[in-house]
Amino acid sequence: MDIVQQLKEAFGNLTAAKLRTLLAILGILIGVASVVAMVTCGEMATQKALDQFKTLGTNLMSATFYSSSGATTDANKFTLKDAYNLKQEIPSIKLLAPYTTTFSAINYQGKKVNGSTIGATENLQKILHLHILQGRFISNLDNYEPYAVIGANVYKTIQKTGVTDAVGKQIQVGSTIFTIIGVAKPWPESQFFNQSINNSVIVPIKTSFVLSKYTSINNMVMAMEKNYDIDKATTKIKSYIQKSRKGAQAYVRSAKKLIASMESQNEIYTLLLGLIGGISLLVGGIGVMNIMLVSVSERRKEIGIRMAIGARRRDIQLLFITEAMILALFGGTMGVIIGIGTALAIAYFANWDFHIFWLPPFIGFAVSAATGIFFGFYPAYRASQLDPIQTLRSD
Amino acid sequence: MSVIKLDKIRKSYFPGDMEFQVLKGLDIDIKEGEMVAIMGPSGSGKTTLMNILGLLDRPTDGRYYLSTREISTLDDDELASVRGRMIGFVFQSFYLLSKLNALQNVMLPLRYQSTPLNEAKERALKMLDRVGMGEHTTHKPTELSGGQQQRVAIARALVTKPSVILADEPTGALDTKTGKEIMDLFLELNRDEGKTVVIITHDPRIGAQCKRIIHIEDGEILKIEYNK
DSSP states (O other): OOHHHHHHHHHHHHHHTHHHHHHHHHHHHHHHHHHHHHHHHHHHHHHHHHHHHHHHOSOEEEEEEEETTSSOOTTTOOOHHHHHHHHHHOTTEEEEEEEEEEOOOEEETTEEEOOEEEEEOTHHHHHHTOOEEEEOOOOGGGTTOOEEEEOHHHHHHHHTTTOSOOTTOEEEETTEEEEEEEEEOOOOOOTTSSSOGGGEEEEEHHHHHHHOTTOOEEEEEEEEOTTOOHHHHHHHHHHHHHHHSTTEEEEEEEHHHHHHHHHHHHHHHHHHHHHHHHHHHHHHHHHHHHHHHHHHHHTHHHHHHHHHTTOOHHHHHHHHHHHHHHHHHHHHHHHHHHHHHHHHHHHHHHTOOOOOOSHHHHHHHHHHHHHHHHHHHHHHHHHHTSOHHHHHHOO | OEEEEEEEEEEEEOSTTOOEEEEEEEEEEEETTOEEEEEOOTTSSHHHHHHHHTTSSOOSEEEEEETTEEOTTOOHHHHHHHHHHHEEEEOTTOOOOTTSOHHHHHHHHHHHTTOOHHHHHHHHHHHHHHTTOGGGTTOOGGGSOHHHHHHHHHHHHHTTOOSEEEEESTTTTSOHHHHHHHHHHHHHHHHHHOOOEEEEESOHHHHTTSSEEEEEETTEEEEEEEOO
16 A cells, blocks of 8 residues: 555544544643753753853863861961962963952942952953953052952942942942942853852952951962863862961862763753653653554444455554554654744743754654654554454444 | 355354354355355354355365465465455445545555556546446545445445455345345346356345355255256
8 A cells, every 4th residue: 555545544534533633642742842842941051051151261270268277367378479379380270360258348329239349360350251341450550459340230239329430439348448440241150250240349359458357368260271181280289278378278170070060960950851751752652552542442343344355454553553653743743843932932031042952852753753653553453453353243 | 167165164163162163064166257145044154154255254174265276374464465356345234434435435445455546546436437326436425325335335346356246235224126226236247247246145035136046054055046
């Protein structure tokens, strides 16, 4: 029997039982759509998480200092000089920026501003790829000057008072009055830098020491040379810090390792989502099987007639397999479309960049075809094994 | 030449430990171009005989030659193809596929023989014309009267040029007048085109129109009657 006739006939049989066909298609459709939507969302979330490194680059490392005794004393304090020496010691460090963080009340014209204070050197701008909207960034020549660069959100708060040009305006941190010398453009949040630049007032690092006696360098970020050895650099940094300051420890992270662990986490996450979708596809497949079985038992007489006029067992089998395949492929195609649509909607509401990943639709489609064959096979086989005499006699 | 030759055909069923003999060693010989009625009361085994003649069932014992070919060695698929090519069934309640129109119903056996579509269509149209249904090729069975449906069914049985037409109570579901028309069609096919026709019936008026009547009772041939 030729394929075109076979398909035509299968279509005819399917449209003859519209509600049943619709239900079977719906089962597959929901299954495939959920696989496609969930896996696509998983991939988009991964992309979103990795996007932060697009601006920063991947040759980044960071170190957080802490003292093994718990208290930071003058003896184990990491200093600017230590930072300078560290860079001399380890040639794979291209740029190095130690920074301090202080939590003092920030006020602008008597209005409270939410945020923290970062004491930084001029390298911080280069390493974090900070862009300046107005004025300039901190320079190493600023020394102890009461100058401040404000983050995007701080600038927003100031704007509410009717100011557009913030440079030259004064902002109070703790009890010290600072002159704003620059405004930073919005900076994408990154897991790699502990502070939110957007909510910060950035001052010269030496000035930050003066703000509070508790201020110390507790973090640094480093831009590394290309093709640096992560493990070697990590060990070197750790041992240098332990050697230079008694009782000092450092927690060192590298962007590459962070990305790798994020990727593997997201892979598991995506896999789980796919699995959940897969379960609904399985349920859909069982639905197809159920409906095909009903169809076989309802069409016993037809099967008998076909056998009487010369249909072989495999002709009968093909008849039902074709119908199951059409159900599955149609449901699969619709499912892929609706799945991508759902992912688009989720991306829109979650503020993710929408991408079409080719793998999930492809998998969804292939799996739906396989579902059709797998779950269509048993009912078709049952149909083909019927006894022509029995089926002819049935009503 | 014999189209059908049964040699000591037995058919038994085994409900539980008992043996229940439906056919008890039948010898039947039907020649090409013959018109034969197989008659018997219900329970005589004539339906079982028809199933065996039509290759829908296998005998428990004995040999069945269909156009000299011994069929007991054939597997299910071969049996289906031989059935499709050599047997033309006509049933009491027509058994047309309700989703297909008259033409598609008649084409169906040819499609199982992988006849090219154009040729199948041409042959089916010709056959519908032959049985007087040329005007109703696109009608679905539900849109046709009983007599018309049976004509389509006869066209379907004839379209494969079978060696024998097996008709199981072909007029049983029809009124007397329509039944007579269908019977006339069989007689005409037999007389003008030399078709071999075997009619299974319990109606003596049908039997009387055939040249030979084989009476069956309790799985055995009771008597053979010849009409002029």
